[in-house]
Amino acid sequence: MPELPEVEVVRRGLERWVAHRTVADAEVLHPRAVRRHLAGADDFAHRLKGHRIGTPSRRGKYLWLPLEDTGQAILAHLGMSGQLLVQPHSAPDEKHLRIRIRFTDARDTELRFVDQRTFGGLSLHDTTPEGLPDIIAHIARDPLDPLFDEEAFHQALRRKRTTIKRALLDQSLISGVGNIYADEALWRARIHYDRPTTGFTRPRTLLLLGHVRDVMNAALSVGGTSFDSLYVNVNGESGYFDRSLDAYGRENLPCRRCGTPIRRRPWMNRSSYYCPKCQRPPRLVRGVTAR
DNA sequence: CTATGAACCTGGGCGC
DNA sequence: TGCGCCCAGGTTCATA
Incomplete structure (x- = not known):
C-alpha cells in the first residue's frame, strides 16, 4: 500500500524516466481512473497532448507532473493499488492498465x-503560485518536508479531541502517513494508538515525529514497502521494507523489544497492530477498562 | 464546526 | 467445484 516512501520512490523514477519529455498522446482505458478530472477523459487527453513535462513533485501521498507553460499539472494518487510504470511500447498491456501516455x-x-x-x-x-495543484491545498506538508511545522502540529494535537492514530492519518494535519507507518512509528515511540492527543507534551510530540521520520527514511533507503505484487516502483521493481516491519502484519509474533506477542485490533474498518506491553493502552477506552 | 462511519473498488483466501 | 463472505485501506461524502 503506497504511503509517502513508496510515492517518493515513484516520484524519483518519474524524474529519471519521464521528466522533460513531451506528451504525444494519452489514452484513457478506464473512465474511473480520471474521475477527479471533472471535464472527462477526452478533455484530459486533449489537454496533455503536445505539452512538456517538468520536474515531478510530491506532497504526502500525492505527486504531480507540471505541464510546462500551462499553469497546470497532472496530479496522481496511487490509492490502494495504483502503479506508475515505465514500459517499452512492446510490453503487453497489464490486466488493470487504466491510462497510457506516449511521448514524442x-x-x-x-x-x-x-x-x-x-x-x-x-x-x-x-x-498555485507555489506550484501546488489547487485541489490539494488542504493537504498538510509531510514530515520529510523541510517546511513542516512541528509546533503547529503539536498545537493541533492539543486542540483536537481525537486519538493519536486518527491524528497521524489526518492528511490535513500531517500528510503521507498511512496505516502501516502509523503503526510502525507508534511502536517505535511506545505509544498506544488510542491515546488521546489532548495531553500530549511537546517532547512527546517531537519524539513521535522523530520516529515517523526515521521509519519513513528507513523505508526510502530500501526503496519502499511491498506486501504483495500490487506495489512496484516506476520500473516495476518491488520494495523490500516489509522484511523489517516491527508491528504491522505481525499478529501473534513476538515483539522485537520485549517478546510479548503483537496484537491486532479492529480499528476504523481496518487493523491496528501494537505491543500490549510496550504500548500501554489508555486507562479508559470507550468507557471500558483497558487492555 | 467537528467527529464519525459508510461507500467506493477488486481479487485473494477461507469456510461450507 | 463453487458460492458467499470477509479483508485489505485512502479518500470523500453524508450524517449525527
Whole structure:
C-alpha cells in the first residue's frame, strides 16, 4: 500500500524516466481512473497532448507532473493499488492498465497507470503560485518536508479531541502517513494508538515525529514497502521494507523489544497492530477498562 | 464546526 | 467445484 516512501520512490523514477519529455498522446482505458478530472477523459487527453513535462513533485501521498507553460499539472494518487510504470511500447498491456501516455521522442518507453482497485487516478489541475495543484491545498506538508511545522502540529494535537492514530492519518494535519507507518512509528515511540492527543507534551510530540521520520527514511533507503505484487516502483521493481516491519502484519509474533506477542485490533474498518506491553493502552477506552 | 462511519473498488483466501 | 463472505485501506461524502 503506497504511503509517502513508496510515492517518493515513484516520484524519483518519474524524474529519471519521464521528466522533460513531451506528451504525444494519452489514452484513457478506464473512465474511473480520471474521475477527479471533472471535464472527462477526452478533455484530459486533449489537454496533455503536445505539452512538456517538468520536474515531478510530491506532497504526502500525492505527486504531480507540471505541464510546462500551462499553469497546470497532472496530479496522481496511487490509492490502494495504483502503479506508475515505465514500459517499452512492446510490453503487453497489464490486466488493470487504466491510462497510457506516449511521448514524442524516439525513446522506447511509455508511461502507464495500472490500478486494480481503482481508488487511485490521474487528473489535471491549475497550480498555485507555489506550484501546488489547487485541489490539494488542504493537504498538510509531510514530515520529510523541510517546511513542516512541528509546533503547529503539536498545537493541533492539543486542540483536537481525537486519538493519536486518527491524528497521524489526518492528511490535513500531517500528510503521507498511512496505516502501516502509523503503526510502525507508534511502536517505535511506545505509544498506544488510542491515546488521546489532548495531553500530549511537546517532547512527546517531537519524539513521535522523530520516529515517523526515521521509519519513513528507513523505508526510502530500501526503496519502499511491498506486501504483495500490487506495489512496484516506476520500473516495476518491488520494495523490500516489509522484511523489517516491527508491528504491522505481525499478529501473534513476538515483539522485537520485549517478546510479548503483537496484537491486532479492529480499528476504523481496518487493523491496528501494537505491543500490549510496550504500548500501554489508555486507562479508559470507550468507557471500558483497558487492555 | 467537528467527529464519525459508510461507500467506493477488486481479487485473494477461507469456510461450507 | 463453487458460492458467499470477509479483508485489505485512502479518500470523500453524508450524517449525527
